Amino acid sequence: MSPSIALPSLRILVVDDEANMRRVLEIMLSRRGHKTVSAGDGQAAFELLREGGFDLVISDLRMPVVNGIELLAKLREAGIGVPLIMITAQGSIESAVEAMRLGACDYLLRPFDVEALDLAINRVLRVQGVLDHNQYLREQDDRVWQGLVGTSPAILKLREQIQQVAPTRATVLLSGETGSGKEVVARAIHRESPRRDELFVAINCAAIPAEMLESELFGHEKGAFTGALRERIGKFELANRGTLFLDEITEMPMALQTKLLRVLQESEVERLGGNHSIKLDLRVIAATNRAPRQAVEQQKLREDLYYRLNVFSLQLPPLRDRLDDLPALVTHFVRQQVGDTAAAPELSAEALAHLRAYAWPGNVRELGNLVERALILSGGRRLQAAHFPIESAAAASSVGAEQSDIGDLDLEAAVEKLETRLIRSALNASGDNKARAAQLLRISERSIWYKIKKYGL
Known part of the structure; x- marks a missing residue:
């Protein structure tokens, strides 16, 4: 027996009018680490698929109410592009070929074992990966032209x-x-x-x-x-x-x-x-x-x-005059750093609002540097506002007010005000993580703890 294939965990919809067959598929798939949801006919499956959230459909060809071919046609008509593997008996190969013409990614002949199921899923993932990549490139053609x-x-x-x-x-x-x-x-x-x-x-x-x-x-x-x-x-x-x-x-x-x-x-x-x-x-x-x-x-x-x-x-x-391009620019710089992979972290809505409030004196080059730093701070997770240690326009204006409040030439008082402001900004940007705030300020952890205590922050 050939070694088993390592597959990512998927959320799979199993569609079959035979309860026993649904159960067998659920067991086979769950043992491979997949999560399954079942439907007894094509219409019930279609209603579930309209809600979204599925990576793959494994459907029987012959079913009452709405069969596999009809389910496939309804999905394509509704613009639901989830990949589908059709299950068919030996005598229905022509129907399986017809299903492939309509957009099924693969088909399985009954009876099949877990390795045949793994191979079919793996083929679908490879094809879908190419399709996703091509879709990404098409989108990039729209968003990225000659750099x-x-x-x-x-x-x-x-x-x-x-x-x-x-x-x-x-x-x-x-x-x-x-x-x-x-x-x-x-x-x-x-x-x-x-x-x-x-x-x-x-x-x-x-x-x-x-x-x-x-x-x-x-x-x-x-x-x-x-x-x-x-x-x-x-x-x-x-x-x-x-x-x-x-x-x-x-x-x-x-x-x-x-x-x-x-x-x-x-x-x-x-x-x-x-x-x-x-x-x-x-x-x-x-x-x-x-x-x-x-x-x-x-x-x-x-x-x-x-x-x-x-x-x-x-x-x-300047970047401040084209803030609508921020999502595309962040995606571009993320892809530059992590490569063209599905695992690239996304930008949260709060982070986007945070970036839009900034004046961008360093323009696109500054954004590229900040995205690189944000990827380090996020550890590959979703990019949050705290991962971009910048000040909003409102904060920048308040800084000017603070500086004007210094008044006399008391150097010690001015240094205390400046250090307090910078430490607070770093703590906000790091989500109150003292070690990370110290890194942003380029001082030791010991120093930041001392200053927090000294200034009563």
Whole structure:
């Protein structure tokens, strides 16, 4: 005898007009760890299934009132997609095949043993898993397009603008707050463009020291300067025929902006220490977290470069302006962390309300970090408000009031007020779990107990 198959515990509806057969199936299934409910005919089964809560139906084919085929038809007509295994006698194979055509997942020939039952259930679970996965992917296609998550009006408008500009050669200037997804949008433009099969090269102008940025962009010849021991291909050359994404363009030194303008105008680049020009065919997408016109006025961005980059501009919405996308975004980040599994924890209604009340200064990037932390705090269980240690907008305004109440320059009193507020926030966020609150505050458990006692919390 082959080893038994390990199956998850299911809630199964057994449908048969013979009481003895129902009882045999109940015993077989309960011994495998499943929970069973019984019905004596198809109509009674249909009424139970309309209430929901079943993972599987095992139904006899021949029954009075409503038979197995008729039950299957009623389920499909009502849009009830619970999988069904049909039980049939040896002489009714054609009927079983007909049942499969109508949507039955499998059938069992009488008589059968527990291993045959296990195999049938296992086949159904595998098929249903594929169907569920495909359904999830279809839903994701609606909610996640080229990395952009959500279906709020702001995101749908952004998608439309991306689809308008992507097929063209136009230079694009992206503006938006830190963490709003500027690189995601730049990649979406690249993937939707005729250059999708070429390289997408990204460089953060704020992350590279000014003296090194020129070499990163233009490249250099061997011996061009001290330490140039070999030639280096710059990002312009690397992105040739593809897309170059210049993030935080307003942090680029003004002298280097002048050279960038020439590259864009002439479509050619010359390596540092070189004496010949290299022709380029690339698209440039630039981004800034500043208001572009204000950056020009503050002399952070050359005006002529601004006009050259601003052929097509896109303003990314902050998260606080697209709060309807929060459920989809949380699901997206959860799936990133735990994978595409049915066991991914869900977001409670209280947690969603908690997240909607927050101002999101760090936008989508901040949400991603908070979801990762929430998964650790929840231990894989349902995500509750306490797993997101953030302050609501109302709490933030009360903090400002508290700070204004400090009044004089009494440092000790100010520290006490601040520590009290932070400890209370951490205790609220952790559900009054002292150890977890200490972790959130990055202090020891001993310290938090001491301060709770000291401040009489």
